[in-house]
Amino acid sequence: MHARAVLGRIAVPAGLLAAVAGAFAYVGTVDPNEPGHYPVCPLLRYAGVYCPGCGGLRSAHAFVHGDLLTALHDNALAVAGYLVFAVLWTAWVARAVRGRPLRLPLGPVHLWSLGALLLAFTVVRNLPFGSWLHP
Numbered sequence: 210m211h212a213r214a215v216l217g218r219i220a221v222p223a224g225l226l227a228a229v230a231g232a233f234a235y236v237g238t239v240d241p242n243e244p245g246h247y248p249v250c251p252l253l254r255y256a257g258v259y260c261p262g263c264g265g266l267r268s269a270h271a272f273v274h275g276d277l278l279t280a281l282h283d284n285a286l287a288v289a290g291y292l293v294f295a296v297l298w299t300a301w302v303a304r305a306v307r308g309r310p311l312r313l314p315l316g317p318v319h320l321w322s323l324g325a326l327l328l329a330f331t332v333v334r335n336l337p338f339g340s341w342l343h344p
Contacts, residue, residue, distance in 0.1 A: 214308075221305075222298060233272075236269045237270060259344065264284035264343075267283040269287065272291060285342065286330050
């Protein structure tokens with residue numbers, strides 16, 4: 210019964226990992242560097258501004274193919290997000306196996322800090338000295 214209970218507790222994290230792995234497998238197979246496979250960012254198309262997500266698919270494609278430098282160049286924030294996801298998912302599974310829920314005590318300071326990071330990344334990558342952050 211214990212093994213069955215553990216499997217039940219990790220079903221949701223396992224399902225999420227399967228969905229993320231499927232998305233990465235798709236992006237790894239369908240190259241975003243080829244025109245026409247994915248929609249163009251509307252902010253880039255109409256305003257000429259790189260949003261925080263611009264280059265995210267190219268970054269994921271490079272990451273899947275083991276090209277970490279290209280992945281970082283295409284979207285460094287996305288690569289950091291992959292790492293954060295991996296750490297949080299591992300903590301979630303470890304706690305689920307023990308029968309404990311994952312708690313993320315995110316307060317306003319954390320959320321404002323995340324917003325400030327996204328804003329700073331967006332501003333810097335659109336300035337001339339931040340051109341190295343262009344996808």
